[in-house]
Every structure is written in structure tokens, then in C-alpha cells.
Amino acid sequence: MRLTYLMVLIVVILTSSQAKDSNNEVTFSDFTLYTGDSVEIASYTIQLVEVQSVRDGIVVIRATKSGGALDEQRALLQNNANSFDGGSENGGLTVTITDIFDDQSAKVRVEYPKDMGIPRKQTAESGSKGPGSQPVLAVEKSFDNDNPSVGSEVKVTVMVKNIGGGLAEDIVVDDQPPLANFVYIAGYPPKIKSQLDPGESDSAIYVIDAVKEGTVKVPPIEVRYSDSKKNTKSNESAPFNVVIAPKSMPDLDIKLNPSGSIPLGQAGRLNVSLYNSGKATAYKVEIKSEIEPSGGLDATDLDKSYFEIDPGAMESYSAELTGRSSGEYTVNLKVSYQDGNDVLLKEGSTTIVVLEREYKYLYYLLILPLLAVSAWLIKRYKEYKY
Amino acid sequence: MLNVLMLGVGQCGNRILDAINKEAFGGASRLSKYYSRQKFPSRVETIAINTAINDLKELRFTTAKDRLHVPNLHGVGANRNVGKQGFWDNREMIMEEIEKRGDFDVAFVMTSTSGGTGSSFSPLLIHELKERYKNISVIPIAVLPFREEGSIYLQNAAFSLRELMEVDAEGLILADNQYLKRCSGDIATAYDKINTMIAQRTLFLIESLDSEMLSVTDLGDFKTVMSGGLRMGTMGFSQADRKNPSVKSAIQNSLKPGSLLYPANVYDEAARAMVIIQGSREYLDVDEITKEIEKLCAGAGHVFKGLVIKKGYPKVLTLFTLASVPEIETLYAQAARAIHEEKDRKQRAKKQLSDAFAHIEDLEEIY
Ligand SMILES: Nc1nc2c(ncn2[C@@H]2O[C@H](COP(=O)(O)OP(=O)(O)OP(=O)(O)O)[C@@H](O)[C@H]2O)c(=O)[nH]1
Ligand SMILES: [Mg+2]
Numbered sequence: 001m002r003l004t005y006l007m008v009l010i011v012v013i014l015t016s017s018q019a020k021d022s023n024n025e026v027t028f029s030d031f032t033l034y035t036g037d038s039v040e041i042a043s044y045t046i047q048l049v050e051v052q053s054v055r056d057g058i059v060v061i062r063a064t065k066s067g068g069a070l071d072e073q074r075a076l077l078q079n080n081a082n083s084f085d086g087g088s089e090n091g092g093l094t095v096t097i098t099d100i101f102d103d104q105s106a107k108v109r110v111e112y113p114k115d116m117g118i119p120r121k122q123t124a125e126s127g128s129k130g131p132g133s134q135p136v137l138a139v140e141k142s143f144d145n146d147n148p149s150v151g152s153e154v155k156v157t158v159m160v161k162n163i164g165g166g167l168a169e170d171i172v173v174d175d176q177p178p179l180a181n182f183v184y185i186a187g188y189p190p191k192i193k194s195q196l197d198p199g200e201s202d203s204a205i206y207v208i209d210a211v212k213e214g215t216v217k218v219p220p221i222e223v224r225y226s227d228s229k230k231n232t233k234s235n236e237s238a239p240f241n242v243v244i245a246p247k248s249m250p251d252l253d254i255k256l257n258p259s260g261s262i263p264l265g266q267a268g269r270l271n272v273s274l275y276n277s278g279k280a281t282a283y284k285v286e287i288k289s290e291i292e293p294s295g296g297l298d299a300t301d302l303d304k305s306y307f308e309i310d311p312g313a314m315e316s317y318s319a320e321l322t323g324r325s326s327g328e329y330t331v332n333l334k335v336s337y338q339d340g341n342d343v344l345l346k347e348g349s350t351t352i353v354v355l356e357r358e359y360k361y362l363y364y365l366l367i368l369p370l371l372a373v374s375a376w377l378i379k380r381y382k383e384y385k386y
Numbered sequence: 387m388l389n390v391l392m393l394g395v396g397q398c399g400n401r402i403l404d405a406i407n408k409e410a411f412g413g414a415s416r417l418s419k420y421y422s423r424q425k426f427p428s429r430v431e432t433i434a435i436n437t438a439i440n441d442l443k444e445l446r447f448t449t450a451k452d453r454l455h456v457p458n459l460h461g462v463g464a465n466r467n468v469g470k471q472g473f474w475d476n477r478e479m480i481m482e483e484i485e486k487r488g489d490f491d492v493a494f495v496m497t498s499t500s501g502g503t504g505s506s507f508s509p510l511l512i513h514e515l516k517e518r519y520k521n522i523s524v525i526p527i528a529v530l531p532f533r534e535e536g537s538i539y540l541q542n543a544a545f546s547l548r549e550l551m552e553v554d555a556e557g558l559i560l561a562d563n564q565y566l567k568r569c570s571g572d573i574a575t576a577y578d579k580i581n582t583m584i585a586q587r588t589l590f591l592i593e594s595l596d597s598e599m600l601s602v603t604d605l606g607d608f609k610t611v612m613s614g615g616l617r618m619g620t621m622g623f624s625q626a627d628r629k630n631p632s633v634k635s636a637i638q639n640s641l642k643p644g645s646l647l648y649p650a651n652v653y654d655e656a657a658r659a660m661v662i663i664q665g666s667r668e669y670l671d672v673d674e675i676t677k678e679i680e681k682l683c684a685g686a687g688h689v690f691k692g693l694v695i696k697k698g699y700p701k702v703l704t705l706f707t708l709a710s711v712p713e714i715e716t717l718y719a720q721a722a723r724a725i726h727e728e729k730d731r732k733q734r735a736k737k738q739l740s741d742a743f744a745h746i747e748d749l750e751e752i753y
Contacts, residue, residue, distance in 0.1 A: 376420075377420055380419055380420050381420075382450075383449045383450060383451075384419060384446070384447070384448070384449055384450060385450055386442055386443055386445065386450045386453050
């Protein structure tokens with residue numbers, strides 16, 4: 001997911017620094033901001049609070065809107081688009097840290113609806129702000145996959161950083177109990193150091209499995225701490241939504257296509273095709289045949305196995321059928337395959353008719369009089385043709 | 387068994403011959419030739435002779451080998467002189483084609499009197515037949531034109547009828563388009579109807595001549611009838627049905643104007659006659675028949691009577707020669723008038739043209 005974002009961004013940057021996409025009326029501008037610098041657009045102000053970690057690529061941004069409708073401080077991961085006030089698509093802003101130069105400066109991309117006007121950079125008055133002697137903890141919770149499907153594993157990262165100027169003590173993170181759509185596999189609850197020096201950060205990871213499809217609102221994680229004067233403070237991560245897709249399964253469609261009725265004692269063909277219309281690979285595909293009633297219709301090469309069939313892929317083969325005695329036969333094919341855990345079954349069938357022996361003289365009985373009549377007609381026609 | 391030759395000459399003759407071939411198939415359907423067999427009462431050979439190949443192509447029930455095209459002539463355009471020349475040029479070929487088919491006792495030559503080919507070929511053809519077959523009886527069946535068909539047709543009819551009478555044939559059977567016109571509205575159906583009437587009567591005649599039963603008429607009787615009166619005659623025909631199976635009315639009906647091929651008052655004008663009656667025994671009441679024949683005898687000189695016992699309602703054919711033919715005389719008068727008028731018209735036109743030329747008689751072109 002992140003990788004795709006990155007690629008899209010690089011492509012966009014390479015082609016132009018000014019997006020020309022006027023369809024959704026969103027455009028963007030890149031700014032190099034020092035700590036305390038801000039970008040103003042319409043009634044929004046985006047301020048670079050601090051570069052929290054050059055190594056981990058975390059930058060703290062504060063977004064405000066005049067009138068107080070928005071005042072939010074968030075730690076942003078580099079190359080991760082963050083929506084404020086609904087994001088640029090919905091009349092708000094989308095902010096991305098595209099580059100971090102050092103622990104004082106970063107490149108910030110602001111995406112905004114075109115009709116908002118032109119964003120302006122405001123340089124911080126020197127010394128006006130800056131880390132004081134108070135500890136400030138930023139906390140962030142993130143999923144490595146915002147779009148998991150049922151059965152897939154998600155790594156949750158909890159990250160706490162002291163972005164203030166003083167030591168933070170008695171640090172406690174309070175993550176919500178397990179969510180109904182997930183089961184927790186390992187690492188829960190996340191453990192974070194109880195003390196963090198200014199600039200210091202700590203993170204923990206735990207693993208959960210998605211078990212039920214649906215949209216899940218991931219609750220914020222709260223961090224509580226106290227400063228040197230034992231003043232208790234707290235901060236919260238931003239909540240976000242995760243959509244759990246239905247479990248991806250292989251689904252094999254089997255089709256039987258006989259070449260037609262088979263004359264007694266002769267051979268016909270049966271074409272079989274398997275199409276994986278599911279979202280996952282089918283493994284260990286085994287086809288077993290059954291012919292009812294047995295004995296009158298012989299089949300060769302009707303049983304078959306495939307190691308795997310990828311989603312959207314089709315495999316087909318052809319078997320030879322030989323009619324031993326006339327009648328109507330049902331050819332049943334049972335397909336078993338696995339999706340990694342479960343064994344799945346599918347069936348397909350067709351009816352093959354083995355014809356009675358044709359008695360040629362019966363045709364002669366019909367054809368001879370016809371021939372005689374035609375010969376007579378032709379003779380007469382010629383006799384009278386002038 | 388009689389050996390019968392039937393020749394249809396010219397378009398009219400060809401089409402009557404085709405009608406005879408159709409009747410021999412049973413007459414019912416266009417396709418009968420594909421599923422049925424011809425049932426001729428005797429050994430019958432039919433040949434359609436024409437100078438126009440298209441007329442021959444039009445035929446449906448006459449086999450290809452029975453259609454004889456006289457080459458190098460695409461019809462003679464009603465010009466009998468051209469027709470006669472054409473016959474002489476091809477005489478051997480035509481006669482060879484006929485002689486190939488063996489010996490014949492009787493020949494019917496069917497033709498229109500008014501066209502070019504049939505009317506000019508037929509008298510010459512009859513002459514040739516008489517020369518080459520010792521004992522053959524030849525009876526022309528001659529069709530008179532619609533009177534309004536034009537002066538050339540009228541004049542052709544006049545001259546060819548005389549030639550047919552002068553040639554050594556056994557009389558002449560007349561059919562008159564003008565008289566039969568009332569049969570049907572449009573020309574094509576009228577022709578078909580007239581041809582069918584002639585075909586039915588001719589086949590019936592052959593059948594009765596060839597019958598081996600007692601008290602039937604034979605070829606000798608037929609010739610005697612034909613040589614009576616003016617040696618010109620015609621035929622009447624009638625068929626009884628379930629509603630009225632009486633032989634008496636069948637005989638009477640066969641003599642009514644509507645049943646005849648040429649207008650005649652049989653009781654007054656017949657010279658000799660032949661009455662052929664066919665049907666199941668139970669319908670053939672001898673008393674009634676005798677009575678009817680006696681009635682006819684009162685006017686006609688001699689009446690031959692033939693009885694053919696055959697399952698079915700009575701069918702009666704009367705064949706007779708006439709003692710007077712007022713209709714023919716009218717036709718000749720019309721023809722003469724037409725010839726005169728034609729002559730006058732020609733002279734007038736010629737004079738007009740020479741008068742026109744006279745204007746420049748002494749002049750020369752000046753440039
Ligand atoms: N009854 C009857 N008369 C016919 C038929 N076709 C033509 N006619 C009459 O025959 C006369 C014309 O003679 P055709 O037999 O057509 O002439 P042709 O002998 O073929 O001579 P050319 O065409 O001049 O070479 C006219 O008086 C027509 O009315 C027919 O099918 N039935
Ligand atoms: Mg013609």
C-alpha cells in the first residue's frame with residue numbers, strides 16, 4: 001500500500017510540480033518548512049511543529065482552521081497522506097511529508113481544492129516558539145494494511161515520541177481492548193517505556209488477524225504521562241477506519257463440453273475446462289470422474305490433477321469416450337481443491353448418449369424408392385425438355 | 387389395332403397436339419407427365435411440326451423427340467408462299483422423320499387455316515402422306531380464324547381451305563375459333579378450352595374406331611361418313627353425369643350448338659353422320675337410342691351407330707358431314723372483300739407515292 005503511494009507520488013513529482021488534474025479540482029504545492037514555519041491557505045494553517053525522527057520519518061504537524069473548527073496536532077509518517085477536515089477531495093486538506101532533510105526541516109506537500117486559492121508560506125519569527133522545558137508526547141497507531149481481507153494478518157504499530165522539551169515520566173499507553181472484527185495473535189498489549197527523554201521515542205508492534213468483514217473504526221490510543229512536576233498529561237492518536245474485505249477464496253467453475261452423441265463402438269471427445277473465478281489460488285486441484293450407469297461408456301484421461309490454478313486462470317483438457325453399449329450416460333466430475341486451509345468441492349456433469357447401431361438397410365428401404373422416383377422424374381424431364 | 391399418326395402443324399396445330407398428349411395423361415394436372423403414363427387407345431404417334439422454334443418450346447406434354455423444327459425459318463410471318471417454299475426445301479427431312487415411325491392406317495393433320503406455316507405445310511404434307519403410304523386415310527382438322535384477326539388471316543383461310551379440299555384427303559373436320567369464342571373470356575383460356583375440346587373428341591373417335599366390340603363403327607364407316615355431302619364436317623360431344631344419366635339427353639346434347647366445333651344445324655344440314663355411344667350397359671337404353679338416331683336419320687342421309695360398353699355414365703360423340711356450309715361462304719365473301727380492300731389500299735398508296743415523286747420529276751439536286 002505504501003509502496004504504491006510512493007510510486008504514484010514519484011511519478012507525479014517527476015512529471016510536474018503542479019498537478020494539472022482539474023477533473024477533481026484538487027491541486028498541490030510543495031513547501032520546504034523549518035520548525036515553526038507554516039503554510040496558510042484559505043482559513044487553514046499547517047505548521048511544522050517538529051521533525052520527530054529523521055530515521056523513522058516522523059514529522060509532527062499542526063493543522064488549524066481559523067474560528068477553531070480545527071486544531072489538531074498529528075505525527076505524520078513520511079510519504080503517508082494525511083487528511084485534515086475530510087481531505088482535499090472533500091473540501092479539506094491532505095498533507096504529506098515528502099522528504100525530511102534534517103531534524104529541523106522537511107518538505108511538505110499540501111493538497112487542496114483548487115478553488116481554495118494559493119497557499120502561502122509563513123516563516124516563524126525566530127525564537128517565538130520552540131521546545132520549552134515541558135514534555136509533550138505524540139502517539140500514533142497505524143495498521144500496515146488498511147484494507148485487509150478476512151483471514152489476513154495485520155501488524156499494528158504503536159509509536160510514542162516525546163516532542164517536548166522535558167522528560168516524560170509514568171508513561172502508560174491505553175489501547176482499546178480487542179476489536180470484534182479481529183482476533184489478537186501476538187504482542188498485545190503493546191509495551192512502551194515508562195520514561196522518554198525529549199526527542200526520544202519508543203514503539204511497539206502487535207499482530208492481529210481479520211476475522212469478519214466490514215468497516216471498522218479503529219479507536220484512538222491514549223498515552224498518559226506526567227512531567228517533572230508530576231502534572232498528568234495525556235494525548236491521543238487519530239482514529240481511522242479500516243475496511244475488511246471478505247475472505248479471498250478460490251472458486252473453480254467446471255464445464256463439460258461433449259462433442260456430441262457417440263455411435264456405438266466409436267469414440268467421442270469430452271472437453272473439460274476449469275476456470276478459477278475466485279480471488280485466491282486454488283491448490284491441489286483433483287478431478288475424479290464417475291460414469292453412471294457404469295460399464296457401457298469407457299473414458300480415458302478423464303481424471304486429472306493440477307498443482308495450482310491462479311485466480312482468473314483457466315485449465316482445460318480433453319478426454320476420450322468410447323461407447324460400449326447404447327444408452328444414456330451421466331458423466332460426473334468431482335473437483336476438490338484447497339485454499340490453504342480448507343478443502344473445497346465442486347461438481348459438474350453432462351449427459352452422453354451412445355447411439356444404437358444403425359441398420360443401413362433401413363436407409364436403403366427409404367433411399368431406393370427415392371432414387372427410383374428421382375431417376376424417373378429426371379428421365380421424364382429430359383424426355384420433355386426441348 | 388389401328389396405327390394412328392397425329393401431326394400438329396404450325397402453332398395452332400402444335401398446341402392442339404399438346405392438348406391431345408395432355409388428355410392422354412388423364413388431362414388433370416400440369417405435372418401429370420411426371421407421374422402418369424399416357425393411355426392412348428391405339429398405337430399413336432404424335433409429331434409437332436413448326437418453323438418457329440419458340441412455338442415448339444412452349445409445348446408441355448409432347449416429348450422432345452416428337453417436336454420437329456423445320457430449320458432456317460423462324461416462322462413464316464403468315465406468308466404462305468414462304469411457307470410452301472420452306473416445306474419443299476425440307477420435304478425429305480420431314481417425311482423421313484414421319485416414316486421412321488413405321489406404317490400408319492390413319493393420319494390426323496391438325497392446323498390453323500389462317501397462319502403461315504400450318505396452312506401452307508398441311509396440304510403439301512397430306513399430299514406427301516398419300517404418296518408414300520398406300521392405304522392411309524388422312525383427315526385434316528382445320529381451325530378457322532377469329533374473323534377480326536385481319537385480312538391476311540382471312541385470305542390465308544380462304545386459300546388454304548380450298549387447297550385442303552382439293553388435296554386427296556378423306557374429307558375435312560372443321561373447328562371455328564370464331565364460333566368457339568364464347569367458351570371463355572380471354573384469348574389464352576379460350577385457346578386452351580378449344581384445344582381441349584378438339585383433343586377429347588379426337589381421342590374418343592380413335593378409341594371407338596379401334597374398339598373390337600360388336601356393333602361398333604370402324605374406319606370404313608368413318609371414311610364413308612367423311613365422304614358424304616361437301617366432305618366437310620365437324621364433331622359434337624356430350625357426357626352425361628350422375629344428375630342426368632339418360633342416354634337420350636346425352637345424344638341430344640351432343641348435337642346442340644354448344645357441343646359442336648363448328649356452327650351447324652345438324653338435323654337439317656347433316657349429310658351423313660356417325661353416333662358413338664359409350665357407357666355402362668344399364669344406361670344404354672336401346673329403344674331410346676334407336677329413337678334418337680331415327681330423328682337424326684330424318685334429315686341426314688345415313689347415320690352409323692356405334693356402342694361401346696365401358697363403365698361410366700354415357701358419353702356421346704357425333705361426327706357428321708354437312709350438305710351446306712353458309713358460314714364458309716360468308717367467310718369467303720369476307721376474304722374476297724378483304725383482298726379487294728387490300729389491293730385498293732396498296733394501289734392508292736402506290737399512286738400517292740408516285741404523285742409525290744412526280745413533283746421532282748424534271749428536277750435535279752442543286753448544291
Ligand atoms: N384453337 C386455337 N387456335 C389457335 C391457337 N393458336 C393460334 N390459333 C389460331 O391460329 C391462327 C394463327 O395460326 P398459327 O398456327 O399461329 O400460325 P402458324 O401456322 O404457326 O404460322 P406462322 O406463325 O405464320 O409461321 C389464328 O387464327 C389463331 O387464332 C390455339 O392454341 N388454339
Ligand atoms: Mg407461328
